[in-house]
Amino acid sequence: MACDQLQKIGAYLDRELASAEREAFAAHLKTCAECAGEAARLERVSKFVGAAGWPAYAPRVKSWARKSQQRQFERFAQGLIAAALLVIVVSAGWMYRAQGSAASGVGRTPIAEAWEGQLFGLPSEASATADDDPLAHALLSEPPQ
């Protein structure tokens, strides 16, 4: 059966036990072969990992203020590009829809028609009445036989 003190080995090796607990555990290690063997193995593992040390480091950035300003500018430029792309996409969509509507004559609003009339000199449906068309006027004014 595993010793119930095994979990304390790490804290003991790390010197994280309070002094009284540490002394008690040191005494336990002298009598418990299981804990003593586990402590020796964990100590070797710790030594192995700790021996790696830090690798050499040559910082590329010398001025963090400049780097931060550069990053803020990059973020601003990215935001600007994203906004410009959005405007282009929305405009393209609007133009595509407007072209489709112009071709089919469906879905044009009175305001759009009025603008078209102003721009191209065409009467809009909103303003056109039977009075503008003599034939329509004749047909509409004749009572049915």
Added chain:
Amino acid sequence: MTPETADSGAHADAPGAGRADSDLVRRAQAGDDAAFDELALRYGRELYGLAFFLTGQASDAEDVVQETLLGAYEGIRRFEARAAVRTWLTRILVNQAARHHRSQRVRKIAHGKPLSEASVALLSGKAGLTPQGVSELRLDVLEVLQTLTPEHREVVVLRELDGLSYQEIAEVLGVPGGTVESRLFRARQELKDRLKAYLE
């Protein structure tokens, strides 16, 4: 980033450390960019080392350090001088490394790849480490650490390589001290399993 509440700077009384961390922080908060550059230089190697073992790649480590120091520069005014600069920077770095890890595809790790002679000698307790063996051993440690879960890797690196106390690790990770102890226990069991062939 939340304001810190720990004790004074780690380098406050370190011999040969030059100006105390707290002094550099005060100056940086007042807009002295050179003071922040000095702090970055002081902790740069430690941060890079941590990032190297947490990410497993030198190029990723460089990116993580850069994000960490930029974040620290932009957040220096919110930093409370009662805190330890080292703990504050380490916390930012661990968060950045975790974010980086989530954004990367998980690398395939060569489980069971044989260790170098230097590592085998050290693990078996038959010989010490020669200066020539350090770089080989470092790569072995790097590979072995990458086989751990990110949570386990964090506590092992912070404890075994950075030498932080349980209390400091708890502050960096934002978890209770008891969690640090139990996480370290499980991480070491996992490490021991990976290395059992060399520990007999």
